[in-house]
Amino acid sequence: MGAVHTAPMSDHRPRSWVNRALFAAVLNTLIALAITASHAHPFGENLLYAQLIGMGIWAGIEVGRRLLRARGWLGLGSMAVLVVVAVFAGYGFGMASGNLLLGRPALNSLSGLPRSTVGFLLMSLALGVFGTYFFTSRELLAKARFDQQEALRQASEARLRLLESQLEPHMLFNTLANLRALIAADPPRAIQMLDRLNDFLRATLAASRTEARGGRHTLREEFARLDDYLALMAVRMGPRLQAQLDLPDTLAERPVPALLLQPLVENAIRHGLEPSARGGTLRVAAREAGGALHLSVSDDGVGSEAAPGEGFGLAQVRERLQTLHGDAARFEWRSAPGQGTQAELVLPLTPEARP
Numbered sequence: 001m002g003a004v005h006t007a008p009m010s011d012h013r014p015r016s017w018v019n020r021a022l023f024a025a026v027l028n029t030l031i032a033l034a035i036t037a038s039h040a041h042p043f044g045e046n047l048l049y050a051q052l053i054g055m056g057i058w059a060g061i062e063v064g065r066r067l068l069r070a071r072g073w074l075g076l077g078s079m080a081v082l083v084v085v086a087v088f089a090g091y092g093f094g095m096a097s098g099n100l101l102l103g104r105p106a107l108n109s110l111s112g113l114p115r116s117t118v119g120f121l122l123m124s125l126a127l128g129v130f131g132t133y134f135f136t137s138r139e140l141l142a143k144a145r146f147d148q149q150e151a152l153r154q155a156s157e158a159r160l161r162l163l164e165s166q167l168e169p170h171m172l173f174n175t176l177a178n179l180r181a182l183i184a185a186d187p188p189r190a191i192q193m194l195d196r197l198n199d200f201l202r203a204t205l206a207a208s209r210t211e212a213r214g215g216r217h218t219l220r221e222e223f224a225r226l227d228d229y230l231a232l233m234a235v236r237m238g239p240r241l242q243a244q245l246d247l248p249d250t251l252a253e254r255p256v257p258a259l260l261l262q263p264l265v266e267n268a269i270r271h272g273l274e275p276s277a278r279g280g281t282l283r284v285a286a287r288e289a290g291g292a293l294h295l296s297v298s299d300d301g302v303g304s305e306a307a308p309g310e311g312f313g314l315a316q317v318r319e320r321l322q323t324l325h326g327d328a329a330r331f332e333w334r335s336a337p338g339q340g341t342q343a344e345l346v347l348p349l350t351p352e353a354r355p
Contacts, residue, residue: 028054053094060086178236193235200228220252240279251286263317264297264343272301272341293349298342303335
């Protein structure tokens, strides 16, 4: 009766049931030795009966447990019934098979129910109940842990989707506010900005549909959406906004939450570059260092002595990092008056992670 693994269906792997079969065979051999020490029958005969009976019981429990699991009936109560049925059936099969192999009448051992027969049957029942309770309890505990982890994972994914759905209208409202101000000041540029907004929303919608169908959102797509957004903002700011996007090809397919960098870019433009008469350059970069993924958004705008208040965008970034990676991720912010600002996200490099 082999080891139980954390995944609820790992019990189906050949190594697991082979281990349990070997365990049963060893236990049967110990029982044969014990019977030989207390009775006059030879060890070979006792070993034959012990193995036939023990493996019959094991096979009954093994097959029955798989059927119960497949129907969703696996539990301590159903297993107790299974053990009783398997022990009596396995005992009858083993004794009859052993008698036939030794040239005896098939029901020879049941005649008059001698004390040794009853004792062996009760011992088989006790061992079967104990072993099944032990391994079934471990399996049910592992399944409960797996179900709990799966529920937490699904809750985490749902929370990330909720945070993302809140970010998109927030960004859109800010853009519409900028567009409204531009309509009064410069209608031709407002029309150009509206066209850019249309292109940006079309690309965003296409990306959202891909994610809804189970697709991954990669750094390549995140940078593409940032490029669209910066083109949109460049209509409003003109030559005052210069942008540089630096994404190495080796990191382009890394999965990240959608719109993870968007709030940082908006914050850099709003608090760093727009207040500056000369504008400046905004740089978004990705790099790998120290076994972690570093994503930075920096500008050479006005800077400040203290970090801006936890507005909606920055609060969303922190919350999404915490939900996705916990303490394994961090958010760093550096700024100084007249020297610009840098915001950096440090995420663990886990290729199998999916936002």
